[in-house]
Amino acid sequence: MRTAARLAGLWLALAGLPAARAQAPAGPPASAPPASSAVKGAEAGTLEQLEREVRALRERQRADDRRRDESEQRLALAEETAASLSDQLEAQRTFAIYGFFDVSFQKWWVPENVLAGDLLDQEPSFIFGNLNLYFDFKPLQDWRMLAEVRFLLNPVGDTRAYEVARLGERYRQVDVTTNDAGSFGESFDYGSIEIERAWLSWGRLEWLQLTVGLLLTPYGIWNIDHGSPTRILATAPPVYVLQLFPERQLGLELHGSTFVHDVRLEYALTLSNGRGDASNLKDPDWNKALGGRVVAGSTGDWTWQAGLSWYWGDYSEIKRVFVPPRDIVKETTVRYREAAVGADFSLEVGPFGLQTEVLANWRKYDDDHRPPWVPRGSESFIPADQDVLAQAFPGQFRPDLGSWAAIAILSYELPLRHLRLRPFVSATWLDIDDNISFDNLIDLTYGLNWRVSGAVVVKVAQEWVHWPNKRGEPILLFGSEDVHRFSTQIAVAF
Amino acid sequence: MTHAMTHWARLSSARSARWTSLALTLALATLAGPRGAAASGEGEAIAVIVHPDNPLTRVSLTELRAILLRQKDRWPNGAPIRILNWEANSPTRVAFDQAVLRMSPERVAAYWVDRRIRGLGTPPRSVSSAQLIEGVVARNTEFISYVPAREAGPRVKALIVGGLRPGDPLYPIRPTSE
Numbered sequence: 001m002r003t004a005a006r007l008a009g010l011w012l013a014l015a016g017l018p019a020a021r022a023q024a025p026a027g028p029p030a031s032a033p034p035a036s037s038a039v040k041g042a043e044a045g046t047l048e049q050l051e052r053e054v055r056a057l058r059e060r061q062r063a064d065d066r067r068r069d070e071s072e073q074r075l076a077l078a079e080e081t082a083a084s085l086s087d088q089l090e091a092q093r094t095f096a097i098y099g100f101f102d103v104s105f106q107k108w109w110v111p112e113n114v115l116a117g118d119l120l121d122q123e124p125s126f127i128f129g130n131l132n133l134y135f136d137f138k139p140l141q142d143w144r145m146l147a148e149v150r151f152l153l154n155p156v157g158d159t160r161a162y163e164v165a166r167l168g169e170r171y172r173q174v175d176v177t178t179n180d181a182g183s184f185g186e187s188f189d190y191g192s193i194e195i196e197r198a199w200l201s202w203g204r205l206e207w208l209q210l211t212v213g214l215l216l217t218p219y220g221i222w223n224i225d226h227g228s229p230t231r232i233l234a235t236a237p238p239v240y241v242l243q244l245f246p247e248r249q250l251g252l253e254l255h256g257s258t259f260v261h262d263v264r265l266e267y268a269l270t271l272s273n274g275r276g277d278a279s280n281l282k283d284p285d286w287n288k289a290l291g292g293r294v295v296a297g298s299t300g301d302w303t304w305q306a307g308l309s310w311y312w313g314d315y316s317e318i319k320r321v322f323v324p325p326r327d328i329v330k331e332t333t334v335r336y337r338e339a340a341v342g343a344d345f346s347l348e349v350g351p352f353g354l355q356t357e358v359l360a361n362w363r364k365y366d367d368d369h370r371p372p373w374v375p376r377g378s379e380s381f382i383p384a385d386q387d388v389l390a391q392a393f394p395g396q397f398r399p400d401l402g403s404w405a406a407i408a409i410l411s412y413e414l415p416l417r418h419l420r421l422r423p424f425v426s427a428t429w430l431d432i433d434d435n436i437s438f439d440n441l442i443d444l445t446y447g448l449n450w451r452v453s454g455a456v457v458v459k460v461a462q463e464w465v466h467w468p469n470k471r472g473e474p475i476l477l478f479g480s481e482d483v484h485r486f487s488t489q490i491a492v493a494f
Numbered sequence: 495m496t497h498a499m500t501h502w503a504r505l506s507s508a509r510s511a512r513w514t515s516l517a518l519t520l521a522l523a524t525l526a527g528p529r530g531a532a533a534s535g536e537g538e539a540i541a542v543i544v545h546p547d548n549p550l551t552r553v554s555l556t557e558l559r560a561i562l563l564r565q566k567d568r569w570p571n572g573a574p575i576r577i578l579n580w581e582a583n584s585p586t587r588v589a590f591d592q593a594v595l596r597m598s599p600e601r602v603a604a605y606w607v608d609r610r611i612r613g614l615g616t617p618p619r620s621v622s623s624a625q626l627i628e629g630v631v632a633r634n635t636e637f638i639s640y641v642p643a644r645e646a647g648p649r650v651k652a653l654i655v656g657g658l659r660p661g662d663p664l665y666p667i668r669p670t671s672e
Contacts, residue, residue, distance in 0.1 A: 054632045082629020096616050100534035206568040262556045301596055454603025
């Protein structure tokens with residue numbers, strides 16, 4: 001405005017000058033000296049210069065006005081956007097879909113003279129690992145619902161072309177071939193979907209929140225890390241294959257966190273149907289399982305976390321028997337009580353990383369409901385009357401079981417700028433006191449992880465598995481021969 | 495008279511040019527466009543900002559780290575803490591993450607991916623403009639964010655971090671000279 005006023009004043013002054021000059025000869029004052037040509041020339045030059053300056057000032061003013069207008073528009077837009085964004089974020093109703101995917105390539109080397117040689121395929125193969133989708137929904141403030149599903153190529157049961165189930169399991173083959181409605185004569189095999197977790201959480205207080213649904217059991221490092229992009233190892237080590245804790249439970253979890261000085265404390269208490277696929281459908285017994293976890297940790301130059309977990313519950317298998325003339329009796333076939341404890345510790349200092357975990361499980365069967373003996377290291381949940389291997393060894397029953405396992409993974413990030421290469425080595429010790437498949441297991445794995453970006457990880461690993469035979473007796477499943485495996489994996493989070 | 499007018503016109507022209515130049519500078523300085531580079535000045539403090547009505551006035555680096563990593567997600571009154579982040583790899587974000595989280599951009603990216611896969615939720619919303627950040631924080635008491643100190647206007651409150659204000663030479667949140 002001030003510029004405009006100055007310009008206007010200047011322009012009026014300039015406009016008035018020639019007019020005044022033009023009027024001068026019409027009424028010359030008697031005392032006025034005659035104007036010389038030199039003065040006239042100088043005035044004309046000054047006039048032209050002033051006119052040029054006025055034109056330049058006008059141009060500048062126009063440019064200035066344009067820029068100011070643009071600036072004001074952008075500021076207004078930014079304010080409007082900020083208001084809109086603020087409203088959106090305040091509403092807090094969000095729905096997000098994300099997930100991860102991994103594919104592997106593996107090769108086993110297994111001696112032919114042991115039973116496991118027939119179970120572990122030695123042909124190198126690509127493996128379709130995970131295609132997991134998360135559905136993350138916040139319907140209201142303080143509420144959150146999370147469902148994670150895993151899409152499998154495996155149909156319900158097993159494939160027709162590749163009839164391998166776990167040792168002792170009866171095949172449940174289902175023909176899943178169906179016509180493709182979109183094209184004549186073309187068919188495809190549909191795969192199945194596994195629900196990894198699905199829960200609803202509520203909490204207004206940081207120190208007390210409630211979650212209900214299908215939960216991943218809060219224990220250890222592996223089960224919480226959960227996904228291939230997050231885990232260091234490409235394949236699940238035997239510690240977790242054994243499931244000394246149940247991987248997931250259907251029930252509720254009270255949990256929260258707080259800070260004591262610089263240390264973050266987290267805690268969780270679970271109440272669930274207990275272990276097993278049957279319990280994930282409906283609890284077959286009256287006894288609920290209890291579990292919990294306490295974690296302390298800190299993030300910074302030294303990032304560390306120490307956790308303690310425990311689980312206590314009953315496992316039951318039932319069947320219904322028709323009793324004539326018109327009665328149905330629920331009969332328990334298998335029943336045991338179990339307790340598990342675990343401790344874990346992780347540390348990151350500069351390029352070094354350490355993860356350790358120790359787990360133990362004790363299992364005691366009811367003598368009246370002790371299942372037949374099965375030459376299997378891990379617990380599976382095959383109904384006893386369907387267990388073909390158990391039927392092959394009649395008269396023998398499963399012993400009470402005490403198992404413990406430990407794993408340590410040490411890694412180091414190479415000092416390469418923008419190239420996150422992390423060699424690692426892991427050691428696993430397993431002690432299963434079942435006197436059946438093996439007593440102890442030692443697993444040594446070394447490899448290299450390349451975190452291409454936050455979302456993409458490439459892993460290469462070589463694994464060596466050894467079964468020390470502490471009793472000196474032949475071990476049915478693996479003998480005393482070593483097994484080797486090479487695996488590589490690419491995992492992507494999206 | 496003519497000389498006086500010429501002198502005035504020249505003076506006016508020079509003043510106008512200076513004014514125009516000043517106006518342009520001010521306009522550019524307050525433009526709503528990306529201003530991540532503003533924090534890239536060596537050693538320029540990054541202010542942690544909240545709404546003026548937010549009762550929080552001071553915070554330790556540890557608390558700030560816990561908040562920004564979503565390990566602490568409630569204000570003392572139970573309201574959710576809402577974080578507004580800068581776009582990944584923007585100079586302000588990189589400097590802030592290095593000073594507060596002690597993490598490189600790659601590690602921060604991995605942290606949020608890992609957290610999501612563990613089922614702990616999605617990362618905070620990111621924007622690329624100090625104007626936008628200030629505008630949002632100024633409208634909502636639940637937000638926390640950070641901007642180059644000279645961008646923190648009167649509509650928001652800059653927190654005292656580790657007992658120091660952003661104007662203090664020892665204030666801890668600054669770009670490192672890596």
